[in-house]
Amino acid sequence: FCRKTSKEAQSTTATRILLTLLSLLLFTQIFGLSSVAQVVLGRGNNGQYLSINIAFGIGVTLGIYAAGKISGAHLNAAITITQCVLGNITSKALVAYIIGQFLGSFLAAAAVFALYYDALYDYTNGSFTVKGPTATAMIFATYPASNVSLQGAFFSEFTATVMLILGILVIHDEKNNGAVKGAQPMLTGILVVGIGLGMGLNTGYAINPSRDLPPRIFTAIAGWGMEVFSADHCWWWVPCTAPVLGSLFGVLLYKLCIEFHNQPDHDDEPEKEQAGTETS
Numbered sequence: 001f002c003r004k005t006s007k008e009a010q011s012t013t014a015t016r017i018l019l020t021l022l023s024l025l026l027f028t029q030i031f032g033l034s035s036v037a038q039v040v041l042g043r044g045n046n047g048q049y050l051s052i053n054i055a056f057g058i059g060v061t062l063g064i065y066a067a068g069k070i071s072g073a074h075l076n077a078a079i080t081i082t083q084c085v086l087g088n089i090t091s092k093a094l095v096a097y098i099i100g101q102f103l104g105s106f107l108a109a110a111a112v113f114a115l116y117y118d119a120l121y122d123y124t125n126g127s128f129t130v131k132g133p134t135a136t137a138m139i140f141a142t143y144p145a146s147n148v149s150l151q152g153a154f155f156s157e158f159t160a161t162v163m164l165i166l167g168i169l170v171i172h173d174e175k176n177n178g179a180v181k182g183a184q185p186m187l188t189g190i191l192v193v194g195i196g197l198g199m200g201l202n203t204g205y206a207i208n209p210s211r212d213l214p215p216r217i218f219t220a221i222a223g224w225g226m227e228v229f230s231a232d233h234c235w236w237w238v239p240c241t242a243p244v245l246g247s248l249f250g251v252l253l254y255k256l257c258i259e260f261h262n263q264p265d266h267d268d269e270p271e272k273e274q275a276g277t278e279t280s
Contacts, residue, residue: 024067025075025104025210026111031059033112033215037139041119053196061189073185077101077209078161078243079168082251101210109140109215113222128223130231137224140215142204142239143232150233154242156202160195161246162253164207167191169254175262206239213240 035055039047064073074080074097084094130137144153171179171187179187206212219228229236
């Protein structure tokens with residue numbers, strides 16, 4: 001048997017990561033989007049806002065458990081871009097991650113559309129709209145509340161993503177009080193639920209370009225039209241940019257306020273020296 005070259009190995013790795021993210025973001029998004037569909041199409045009789053938050057939290061938890069070892073569980077484009085800026089992943093890995101995330105999210109929207117097509121048709125009488133009493137576009141993508149300005153909505157998405165990345169860093173920081181590895185996915189899911197419960201009123205907390213843009217593109221193709229991009233003063237670009245900026249700012253904030261102040265315990269140094277002497 002001949003050995004694989006480094007380029008072939010990199011290609012295989014990128015393909016594995018892409019396919020893994022595609023399948024797992026598909027898996028994660030179906031939990032969340034289908035819960036929104038059930039609440040909207042069931043007219044509040046088959047779930048409430050809380051059930052949507054819990055469903056997204058469950059989807060994120062299971063996605064991280066399943067993809068953590070293979071891809072690092074990159075299910076959020078904003079965090080993936082941040083990791084690339086910090087030099088933790090290569091630009092090639094970034095492209096593979098983003099493609100996998102976007103394809104998975106797009107296919108998840110298509111799956112939920114197929115799953116609830118009959119209910120959608122009955123609820124809307126065959127007319128898919130973005131606004132109005134029988135609007136259903138919000139099942140797939142986020143839209144700001146009618147009483148929130150574009151600037152206020154941008155700040156909401158920015159702040160929610162700052163809290164998301166701060167929470168993730170706290171959970172995973174081994175130099176601080178990081179959680180046990182087996183519990184990290186569950187705590188991240190709880191974090192998402194908490195953000196939804198506290199910061200979801202204004203915009204529906206997209207906090208992830210991969211969660212919002214691909215389903216929005218699907219709705220434009222599936223019958224809702226280009227209004228999904230023009231509605232609410234062209235709101236669509238906010239869930240793509242605010243989470244990225246929020247993630248970058250959150251990392252900076254964490255480094256300035258926590259990481260740079262983490263010093264090794266002096267009590268551990270003699271133990272380490274003693275262990276090193278015994279090893280010698």
